[in-house]
Amino acid sequence: MLSSVPDSSATHTPTIVNLANGLTIIAEQMPVEAVNLNVWLKVGSALEPNEINGMAHFLEHMVFKGTPTLKNGEFEQRIEQRGAVTNAATSQEYTHFYITSAPDDFADLVPLQLDVIFNPIIEDDAFGREKLVVLEEIRRSHDNPNRRTFYKAMETCFDILPYRRPVLGPSEVIEGLKPQQMRQFHSSCYQPNSVTAVAVGNLPVEQLINIVSDSFEKTYYHQKTPTESLQPLSFPVSPESPFPKIIRCEYEDEQLQQARLIMMWKVPGLLDINETYGLDVLASILGRGKTSRLFQDLRENRSLVSHISASNMTQTVQGMFYIVAKLEKENVSEVEKAIVEHLQTIQKESIKEEELKRIKRQAVNRFIFSSERPSDRTNLYGYYYSQMESLNPALSYPKVIQSLTVDDIQKAAQKYLDTAAYGITVVTNKN
Numbered sequence: 001m002l003s004s005v006p007d008s009s010a011t012h013t014p015t016i017v018n019l020a021n022g023l024t025i026i027a028e029q030m031p032v033e034a035v036n037l038n039v040w041l042k043v044g045s046a047l048e049p050n051e052i053n054g055m056a057h058f059l060e061h062m063v064f065k066g067t068p069t070l071k072n073g074e075f076e077q078r079i080e081q082r083g084a085v086t087n088a089a090t091s092q093e094y095t096h097f098y099i100t101s102a103p104d105d106f107a108d109l110v111p112l113q114l115d116v117i118f119n120p121i122i123e124d125d126a127f128g129r130e131k132l133v134v135l136e137e138i139r140r141s142h143d144n145p146n147r148r149t150f151y152k153a154m155e156t157c158f159d160i161l162p163y164r165r166p167v168l169g170p171s172e173v174i175e176g177l178k179p180q181q182m183r184q185f186h187s188s189c190y191q192p193n194s195v196t197a198v199a200v201g202n203l204p205v206e207q208l209i210n211i212v213s214d215s216f217e218k219t220y221y222h223q224k225t226p227t228e229s230l231q232p233l234s235f236p237v238s239p240e241s242p243f244p245k246i247i248r249c250e251y252e253d254e255q256l257q258q259a260r261l262i263m264m265w266k267v268p269g270l271l272d273i274n275e276t277y278g279l280d281v282l283a284s285i286l287g288r289g290k291t292s293r294l295f296q297d298l299r300e301n302r303s304l305v306s307h308i309s310a311s312n313m314t315q316t317v318q319g320m321f322y323i324v325a326k327l328e329k330e331n332v333s334e335v336e337k338a339i340v341e342h343l344q345t346i347q348k349e350s351i352k353e354e355e356l357k358r359i360k361r362q363a364v365n366r367f368i369f370s371s372e373r374p375s376d377r378t379n380l381y382g383y384y385y386s387q388m389e390s391l392n393p394a395l396s397y398p399k400v401i402q403s404l405t406v407d408d409i410q411k412a413a414q415k416y417l418d419t420a421a422y423g424i425t426v427v428t429n430k431n
Helices: 055-062 074-081 103-118 124-143 145-157 171-176 179-189 205-219 270-275 277-287 293-301 329-349 353-369 374-388 397-403 406-416
Strands: 002-004 015-018 024-029 035-041 085-090 095-101 195-201 247-252 259-268 307-313 318-327 423-428
Touching: 015 205, 024 205, 024 374, 035 103, 035 374, 055 085, 055 095, 055 124, 055 179, 074 085, 074 103, 095 103, 095 374, 103 195, 103 205, 124 145, 124 171, 124 179, 145 247, 145 259, 145 318, 145 423, 195 205, 195 374, 259 270, 259 329, 259 406, 270 277, 270 374, 277 293, 277 307, 277 318, 277 329, 277 353, 277 397, 277 406, 293 307, 293 329, 318 329, 329 406, 329 423, 353 397, 353 406
Parallel strands: 024 195, 247 423
Antiparallel strands: 002 015, 015 024, 035 095, 035 195, 085 095, 259 318, 259 423, 307 318
């Protein structure tokens, strides 16, 4: 079934095709001399059982280690010979693989990309070697103080939802994984109905769709219908309750030069997307850029922090609104108090109209600037469709932000950013 997107703008005109085999293809012609294919799968760390936590990321590594028709390393060699680039990434709720090539090379390279995704042989020796690479990646992530702090914050924020687990998984789990477990995981998860393939670049839409569809038919082995019992756990569909009070977690980290403070609130996710827009604006007003309230007050005027920012992290079931600061540990209490006061001011007085106008301009400009390359478009379309089976939230984002009022922002702050009930993670050095 072929359809265009009702809310697409003059600059965004994607076409969506839902094939009978379950595969979804999104295509758009763009007058840039490149084509990007981005293959998104609803496979991520949050959908894994605890016993194999980290499998999705490990598998992302292994798909490049050879297929029945491509030797280990051959895919990369053939890609590089054409001057194309390829990579992949795994998150909590998705894995995606992408390749950018010249338009003339696209039809030759797409089958190679799909072959490595859907037909990895996961050979025992290669599995053992790559396990060491993944374990080293986990070790390096623990050596990064910013990552360590973020992990602590996620554990503070979420009690049950698997967002509290790291994407890479724990070393002890990875060490115990077996090749056959990964083969079963791949067979059960890498199915057409979990795939959104997005192609954007300087080829006609019909040609892009045909190349991807034909390549998939040639490379996807239909006999690979899963017969094993191993399946990812069903993802929880209920968000956790808000913090009932201030939940404080404090840690020491001898490698930190400055302390870290992260204040967080559990907020709506994609399942309740209409509630997220006001929180996006609040994050921008409070802590996005040098003109934001917290940056101006706590860094520029009072010199209490060396860095401060605010973010509204939107995930499917539940998001996390958080404010993070780098500061001297003797300033932690004063900075926490100041952040609370800023929130209370917004809750009582709302924001200024000129602030909202500035954020609206920024939202529109960011949407335009982040859509200039084929890879920008495939990331935008692939993320939203793979997570929501719709592109309307992606393409209507600037319009929705433009429609918000100062009252909408005040109500979002009052409803979700309780100044008497939040999580706070403080990490200090031992000095």
